[in-house]
Amino acid sequence: MMAVRRKVLLTLLLVLVAVIFSVQDAELNFGEIGELSNSADFLAQMWPLDFSMLGHSLEETLITVEIAFLGTLAGLVVSFPLAFLAARNTSPHPTVYNGVRSFLTFLRSVPELVLALIFVPTFGLEPLTVIMALFLHNGAVLGKLLSELVEAAEPGPQEAVASTGARGVLVALYGIVPQIFPNILSHSFYRFEVGVRSSLLFGAIGAGGIGDVLYLHFKTFEYAAMAVDVLLIMVLIWFLDYMGSYFRAKVI
Amino acid sequence: MLQFVDVSKRYAHGAPLALSQVSLDVAEGEFVVVLGRSGAGKSTLIRCANGLVSPSSGEVRWNGRSVTAARHRELLDLRSEMGMIFQQFHLIDRLDVQTNVMVGRFHDLPLWRVLIGSFPAEVREQARQALARVGIDHLAEQRADGLSGGQQQRVAIARVLMQRPKLLLGDEPVASLDPVTADVILKLLKEIHQQERMTTLLNLHDVRLAKQVATRIVGIRSGRVVFDGPPDQVDDARIREIYGAAE
Ligand SMILES: Nc1ncnc2c1ncn2[C@@H]1O[C@H](COP(=O)(O)OP(=O)(O)O)[C@@H](O)[C@H]1O
Ligand SMILES: [Mg+2]
Numbered sequence: 001m002m003a004v005r006r007k008v009l010l011t012l013l014l015v016l017v018a019v020i021f022s023v024q025d026a027e028l029n030f031g032e033i034g035e036l037s038n039s040a041d042f043l044a045q046m047w048p049l050d051f052s053m054l055g056h057s058l059e060e061t062l063i064t065v066e067i068a069f070l071g072t073l074a075g076l077v078v079s080f081p082l083a084f085l086a087a088r089n090t091s092p093h094p095t096v097y098n099g100v101r102s103f104l105t106f107l108r109s110v111p112e113l114v115l116a117l118i119f120v121p122t123f124g125l126e127p128l129t130v131i132m133a134l135f136l137h138n139g140a141v142l143g144k145l146l147s148e149l150v151e152a153a154e155p156g157p158q159e160a161v162a163s164t165g166a167r168g169v170l171v172a173l174y175g176i177v178p179q180i181f182p183n184i185l186s187h188s189f190y191r192f193e194v195g196v197r198s199s200l201l202f203g204a205i206g207a208g209g210i211g212d213v214l215y216l217h218f219k220t221f222e223y224a225a226m227a228v229d230v231l232l233i234m235v236l237i238w239f240l241d242y243m244g245s246y247f248r249a250k251v252i
Numbered sequence: 253m254l255q256f257v258d259v260s261k262r263y264a265h266g267a268p269l270a271l272s273q274v275s276l277d278v279a280e281g282e283f284v285v286v287l288g289r290s291g292a293g294k295s296t297l298i299r300c301a302n303g304l305v306s307p308s309s310g311e312v313r314w315n316g317r318s319v320t321a322a323r324h325r326e327l328l329d330l331r332s333e334m335g336m337i338f339q340q341f342h343l344i345d346r347l348d349v350q351t352n353v354m355v356g357r358f359h360d361l362p363l364w365r366v367l368i369g370s371f372p373a374e375v376r377e378q379a380r381q382a383l384a385r386v387g388i389d390h391l392a393e394q395r396a397d398g399l400s401g402g403q404q405q406r407v408a409i410a411r412v413l414m415q416r417p418k419l420l421l422g423d424e425p426v427a428s429l430d431p432v433t434a435d436v437i438l439k440l441l442k443e444i445h446q447q448e449r450m451t452t453l454l455n456l457h458d459v460r461l462a463k464q465v466a467t468r469i470v471g472i473r474s475g476r477v478v479f480d481g482p483p484d485q486v487d488d489a490r491i492r493e494i495y496g497a498a499e
Contacts, residue, residue, distance in 0.1 A: 156342035160408070163302055164415050165332030165359035170366055174355060178346040 050224035064209035068195030071134025083146030335412030356414030
């Protein structure tokens with residue numbers, strides 16, 4: 001009893017210390033809170049909404065989605081074979097298993113932002129740079145996730161296929177993939193959703209898409225047009241959420 | 253045709269022997285039923301036949317070739333000559349019945365065809381015929397996981413027919429079925445044994461069922477063969493010997 005109470009107190013103390021340091025280091029200036037009217041002004045200028053650039057914004061929204069789609073799909077395609085090499089039960093050799101697994105772990109630990117920066121000198125601040133970053137990141141993330149699904153797959157159907165004399169790649173394709181297919185789809189769609197959010201942010205640093213347009217409208221004081229961009233983004237995120245839960249329920 | 257030569261199996265260091273120096277010779281045309289209580293080593297024995305389990309010592313031979321030493325292509329070739337059905341059926345749930353049956357031909361079909369799922373018309377037709385043979389061709393297009401247990405085991409049997417093996421292995425093939433269905437499925441296996449001259453090696457729980465279908469019964473107790481003879485020799489005393497006194 002005492003031990004539990006001391007643990008709780010200690011945890012609270014640590015959180016408190018962390019808050020104090022964080023507030024100091026971030027130089028939060030609450031004195032400026034009296035000038036919240038600036039933000040209110042900013043919000044007020046969004047009205048009435050300016051739909052004159054809606055067509056362009058819609059096109060750019062589509063580009064944001066396409067960037068995420070291509071980055072995720074490419075990642076999925078590459079992660080698929082890697083997952084089988086990185087799963088204990090299907091890997092041809094322990095060395096391959098360890099090698100691929102370490103590679104995926106390393107690649108996964110590199111933030112998307114860093115991956116993107118690596119490609120900026122080659123492709124510039126362009127959609128292709130973002131696609132490449134998402135591709136590498138998703139390849140690694142999905143490779144790990146899929147390898148875990150492969151390892152957790154029921155052995156029964158695998159044995160049944162193997163018992164006919166079918167070779168290993170067919171045992172994997174027919175004995176494992178159908179079982180984990182719904183999970184592959186839902187993981188991939190989730191990565192796509194995350195990819196759209198990343199693609200929005202990369203847009204805001206100039207890599208194209210609706211994030212780019214939004215930031216441009218912000219910088220040029222076109223707040224009423226920017227508000228439309230914000231609405232588009234909100235609708236997009238809501239739509240993806242909805243799609244995600246719809247077809248997660250559907251494919252199982 | 254199938255020989256177990258001094259086969260022992262220990263799954264892990266310190267674990268008891270699942271099989272202990274089992275020697276057994278299954279001849280062409282036999283219908284051998286393995287009896288024994290739960291944990292006696294029946295599944296281990298059946299699974300050693302096609303190399304799903306590797307013996308710790310001893311050797312399994314198939315028509316003079318060593319299953320135990322076989323690797324890669326050679327092992328696949330050996331396995332293609334033995335069909336297998338399971339207690340839990342182990343179909344590919346999300347695929348249709350016909351595709352499940354065509355799995356029996358994966359060993360012979362060109363790899364690219366199976367990879368992209370493009371099966372020749374005659375293979376599809378043969379799958380239909382195999383399904384008709386087990387009485388469920390009307391279910392060909394259904395998803396396997398929508399079927400009843402008895403129907404799923406029929407699909408698995410159709411897959412074996414498609415494979416056209418010389419030996420049928422069965423690991424408790426009727427243990428998950430209700431008594432009536434179990435009877436029907438076992439009769440079907442016996443029919444196939446007779447009509448297709450398919451040598452059969454099964455393990456079963458039920459002594460009564462075993463005596464109905466077997467041409468030979470093998471009793472296993474704690475990994476050892478304690479009985480090997482014709483069904484009519486299996487009397488109460490033998491049954492006690494195989495199953496041991498009730499605990
Ligand atoms: N995959 C396995 N790993 C470890 N031990 C196993 C495994 N399969 C079976 N055994 C053990 O081997 C013995 C024989 O099991 P099994 O062949 O399944 O018997 P039966 O089929 O007659 O019930 C049991 O003690 C069981 O616990
Ligand atoms: Mg068993």
